[in-house]
Amino acid sequence: MRTHWASVCLRAVMLVIALASPSLVRAQQSTTGPVPPPGLDLGPTEFNRAQVVIPGVPPYLWHHGCGPTALGMVIGYWDGKGYPDLVPGSAATQTAAVNAMIADDGGVDSSLLNCALPDGDHYQDYCCPLDTLPVLRPDRSETGGAHASDCVADFMQTSWSSAFNYYGWSWSNDVPIAFVEYCDLIGNYGPYAEAYSFAQFSWDLYKCEITLERPMVLLVDTDGDGETDHFVTAIGYDDTNQQYGIYNTWDSAIHWWPWRPMGVGTPWGVAHVVVLGYGHWTCCPSAELSTVDPCDDYGGILTCPSAPFPNTSFNFTVEVRCPVGLPAAGVPVEIEISQPANHFFCHDLILQKVTDMNGIAVFNLSMGGCTMAPNAVTILANTIPVRTYSSIKSPDWAPTADGDVDLSDFVYFARRYGVGGAGCTDFTGDGVTAILDLVIFASGWGHRCP
Numbered sequence: 001m002r003t004h005w006a007s008v009c010l011r012a013v014m015l016v017i018a019l020a021s022p023s024l025v026r027a028q029q030s031t032t033g034p035v036p037p038p039g040l041d042l043g044p045t046e047f048n049r050a051q052v053v054i055p056g057v058p059p060y061l062w063h064h065g066c067g068p069t070a071l072g073m074v075i076g077y078w079d080g081k082g083y084p085d086l087v088p089g090s091a092a093t094q095t096a097a098v099n100a101m102i103a104d105d106g107g108v109d110s111s112l113l114n115c116a117l118p119d120g121d122h123y124q125d126y127c128c129p130l131d132t133l134p135v136l137r138p139d140r141s142e143t144g145g146a147h148a149s150d151c152v153a154d155f156m157q158t159s160w161s162s163a164f165n166y167y168g169w170s171w172s173n174d175v176p177i178a179f180v181e182y183c184d185l186i187g188n189y190g191p192y193a194e195a196y197s198f199a200q201f202s203w204d205l206y207k208c209e210i211t212l213e214r215p216m217v218l219l220v221d222t223d224g225d226g227e228t229d230h231f232v233t234a235i236g237y238d239d240t241n242q243q244y245g246i247y248n249t250w251d252s253a254i255h256w257w258p259w260r261p262m263g264v265g266t267p268w269g270v271a272h273v274v275v276l277g278y279g280h281w282t283c284c285p286s287a288e289l290s291t292v293d294p295c296d297d298y299g300g301i302l303t304c305p306s307a308p309f310p311n312t313s314f315n316f317t318v319e320v321r322c323p324v325g326l327p328a329a330g331v332p333v334e335i336e337i338s339q340p341a342n343h344f345f346c347h348d349l350i351l352q353k354v355t356d357m358n359g360i361a362v363f364n365l366s367m368g369g370c371t372m373a374p375n376a377v378t379i380l381a382n383t384i385p386v387r388t389y390s391s392i393k394s395p396d397w398a399p400t401a402d403g404d405v406d407l408s409d410f411v412y413f414a415r416r417y418g419v420g421g422a423g424c425t426d427f428t429g430d431g432v433t434a435i436l437d438l439v440i441f442a443s444g445w446g447h448r449c450p
Contacts, residue, residue, distance in 0.1 A: 027173035028219060028228040028271055034062045034168070036250050040222055041267060043248075043255035051256070053236035053245060054213045056080055059252040060094045064103035064127060067170030068153035069249045070217045070231040071179060071276075072102035075152065077215055078278045085186050101182075103153035120147040126159040131166050155181040170231065172219045172272045179276055192277035194324055198261040201273040203242060204384045205323065206259065208284030209275060210237050211383060217274040218246065224267040234273075244270070275323075283322035285331060285381040291319045292379060292387050298429035300391030301335075301377050304444040305346055305403050306366035313443040320359045320381045327359030328381065335363065336378040337392065343369030344401035346449035355381075366449065368396025368403055370424035395444035397424050403449035413441050 036042060058076045063069050076091035076098060088097040096107050105113060105123035115128035125146040131137040140146035141162035149155050156178035157163040158170045165171070176193030183191035209216055216234040221227060236245030236254060243256045262269035275284075295301050295316050304314045320328040335351045337343060346366035353361040371377070372391045379387040395405045398412040413433070416422040422433035427440045 027171045029165070029172070030066050030168075030170050030219065030231050031166075031227075031229045032066055032168070032222070036248075037223065042250070043257045043268060045253040045255055048238065048240075050240035051236055051238045051245060052207075052210055053254065054210060054215055056092075057215050057233065057235045057247065058092055058094070058098075059247045060098065060102065060249065061251070062168075062249045063094075063099050064105065064123060065153055065156075065158040065168040065170055066231040066249045067175060067217075068102045068151070068156050068158050068178070070233045070247075071152055071156070071175055072098065073233040073247060074179070074215050074217060074276050075101060075182065081278070083187075083189050083278060086183065101151055103158065104151045120145070122151050122153045122158075126153075126161075127167050131161070133166060136161055136164065136166060149181070150185065152178050152182050155185075172228070172274070175217050175219075175231070175274045176276075179274075183278070190279055190281070192275075192281045194275050196273045196275065196323065198270045198273065200323065202287070203259055204287070205284050206234070206244065206273070207237050207239065208382060208384050210235070212282065212284065214275070214277055216276060218244070218270050219272040219274075221262040221269050221271060222267060224263070224265050224269065226262065226264040228262065228271045282330065282382065283324075283326070283328050285320045285328045285384050285386055286323040287384065287386040289321040289323070289325060290328075290381065290386040291317075293317045293319070295387070295389060298427070300389045300393060300429055301365070302427055302440065303343075303365040303367045303369070303392060303394045305344075305368055305394075305396055305405060305447040305449045306348060306364065313440055315362055315364045318355075318361045318363065318379060318381070318386075320355050320361070320386065327355070327357070329355055329357045329359055331355045331359070331382045333361045334380045335365065336380065337371070338373060338375045338377065339371045342371045342401075343367050343392075343394075344396065344403045344449070346403060348450065368394040368401030368405075370394060370397045370399075370401075372423060391429065393424050393427055395441045396447070399424070405444045405447045410441070410445075413438075 060069050060073050075086050079086040079091040087101050104121040106119050106121050125140040129137045139161045141160040156170050156174045159165050159167050176195050179193040180191045218232050218234050219228050222230045232246040232248050234246050242259050244259050245254045245256050257268040262271040302314045318333050320331050322328050333353050349366045355361045370393050377389050377392045378385050398408040413425050416425040416433045420432045425433045427437045
């Protein structure tokens with residue numbers, strides 16, 4: 001078990017990392033209570049066939065804070081996915097053990113809770129004395145004598161006066177810390193958690209996490225006043241309407257809202273996303289951090305028939321990285337060609353690979369032909385488009401591909417040599433068919449499908 005001092009050190013280290021990062025995620029708070037504010041629109045709950053929902057996420061209700069409750073649903077979900085030590089007994093419903101995991105109050109009925117009970121638990125040590133704006137009352141996080149942290153709300157510093165949290169409040173940067181620390185307290189299962197601002201987290205990344213059946217915690221602005229106020233558990237998406245589906249900690253229904261950033265006049269806008277994983281974790285790749293070499297330099301892909309061996313002039317390396325910058329190992333990479341009728345495919349054509357331990361997959365497409373269109377070719381990693389290019393070209397094009405780079409292709413290439421904007425013979429994408437294009441053409445001379 002980590003001591004209180006170790007917890008302080010971990011938060012200090014994470015703060016230093018955040019300050020050193022070029023994309024700092026500014027911590028923000030939740031401020032809502034056990035019931036939604038009067039008149040708040042909770043969002044539609046209607047079902048449609050476009051919705052994708054993670055099965056098995058338990059819909060817990062607000063228990064001494066929306067932050068620990070929203071994260072508690074994620075922990076309860078993983079408890080039912082092969083990690084049963086996270087919560088004693090079944091976590092499929094909100095049992096007394098589940099409530100103790102979220103925020104321990106000694107199991108006392110909420111109507112009987114008071115600040116004079118003898119045992120030290122989350123409620124007695126940090127919720128007492130109960131406080132609301134504007135008076136923040138010191139609790140045992142400041143006065144001393146608190147128990148060793150043993151529940152999610154403890155590790156999240158929910159209601160801690162020393163963290164400037166009123167009763168039920170939490171900070172967004174404490175969500176990943178609480179997940180890791182609580183899970184480490186229970187056992188070495190390999191928890192993973194990372195926080196992102198909305199601007200750092202694309203719709204494709206969100207869909208990927210749901211597709212991989214990993215619920216997330218979102219910090220949102222429920223009333224559209226431009227300030228964060230509530231944590232929710234993200235469990236679904238609707239790609240047709242670009243909506244995210246959530247359990248809101250106030251009822252057991254799935255509510256749907258447009259995927260959009262927090263802003264004045266935008267109810268349920270998203271400010272922060274916390275990605276949470278357990279056990280063997282596969283990341284949803286970042287298109288911004290991933291690279292394709294040398295295709296990124298000339299904005300397209302070169303292909304060639306492959307006899308007897310692929311030529312390195314037509315190799316391209318896809319390096320896939322996670323949003324945190326780490327290599328995305330073991331990720332499936334797929335090449336999609338928008339107009340296959342334009343191409344001649346050799347029988348040894350490879351359009352799918354898996355990245356190695358360094359997040360790298362090397363391709364050499366055994367094919368001819370040319371397509372120049374806005375979405376000529378797309379590279380997907382773990383179903384996320386990491387690149388879309390407007391051209392895919394080959395020396396085998398005269399002007400139709402036949403699987404053989406021969407004299408007819410050379411004649412076609414020569415007619416366009418020195419011509420600006422030469423299209424399918426401008427392999428380097430610099431707007432003219434010139435000497436470098438001739439070098440590339442020559443390296444493919446004599447290649448044919450085996």
